[in-house]
Amino acid sequence: MSAEQRAAIAALVVTHRAAQRASLEAMAARASMSPVTWKRVEDGKGVQVSTYTGVEAAFGWPAGTIREVADGGKGPDPGQSPVEPRRHHDLVATVLDGPYPDAVKVLLVKAARAADPVDAILDATASDADKVAAVRAIRTLQAGGAESRSGPVGRSETA
Numbered sequence: 396m397s398a399e400q401r402a403a404i405a406a407l408v409v410t411h412r413a414a415q416r417a418s419l420e421a422m423a424a425r426a427s428m429s430p431v432t433w434k435r436v437e438d439g440k441g442v443q444v445s446t447y448t449g450v451e452a453a454f455g456w457p458a459g460t461i462r463e464v465a466d467g468g469k470g471p472d473p474g475q476s477p478v479e480p481r482r483h484h485d486l487v488a489t490v491l492d493g494p495y496p497d498a499v500k501v502l503l504v505k506a507a508r509a510a511d512p513v514d515a516i517l518d519a520t521a522s523d524a525d526k527v528a529a530v531r532a533i534r535t536l537q538a539g540g541a542e543s544r545s546g547p548v549g550r551s552e553t554a
Contacts, residue, residue, distance in 0.1 A: 398439065400465040404447070405439035407461075407470045411454055412437070414473035425453035458512065495532055498522070502529035503536075 412422050423433035426449035435442050436450055447461040454460075456471055464470040490503040502519055506512035506529065516529045 396441070396444075396465060401439040401441065403464050403467075404461055405437050407464050408450060409437050410473050411471070415454075422453050426450055427452075489536065490532075493532070495528070496525070498525045499528045499532060502526065503532055506533055 412419070415422075419433055419437070420430045423430040426433065428446060428449050432442060432446055433450075436446060448458070450456075451458060451460050454471070460470060490500055490507060493500070493503075495503065498521060502516050502521055502525060505519060506515045512533050513530055516526055516533070519526065521529075
């Protein structure tokens with residue numbers, strides 16, 4: 396990512412944090428990252444791409460918001476009411492406690508940390524059956540998780 400892209404992201408993050416009157420430490424905790432890493436984002440320094448997923452989660456932004464800003468988009472309006480943030484550790488705990496086979500859990504944890512969960516699953520090195528099961532589980536979790544609580548969602552019965 397270029398310095399200009401990181402600067403655009405930094406400006407967006409600083410503006411939104413100020414609009415929410417949240418401390419750097421509070422936002423870092425929401426994102427399940429250290430305050431030092433959050434500060435690197437706000438300073439426009441290089442971070443791992445997965446770090447931006449945590450920032451999106453902390454603000455409650457849809458996945459891909461930061462990529463859009465990096466590509467020249469405006470980003471969310473800081474005057475909007477903040478969406479309830481989702482937390483990585485909550486998503487990971489949900490996945491790990493779920494009724495999924497271990498191979499599917501690995502894919503789901505990677506997906507939970509990615510800007511585009513389905514692409515993360517499809518790009519992973521795994522069997523097609525595990526990928527299908529992980530995509531189905533993602534869809535179930537996105538829809539509220541009713542099916543994942545009532546019965547196992549794992550490898551498809553017919554391979």
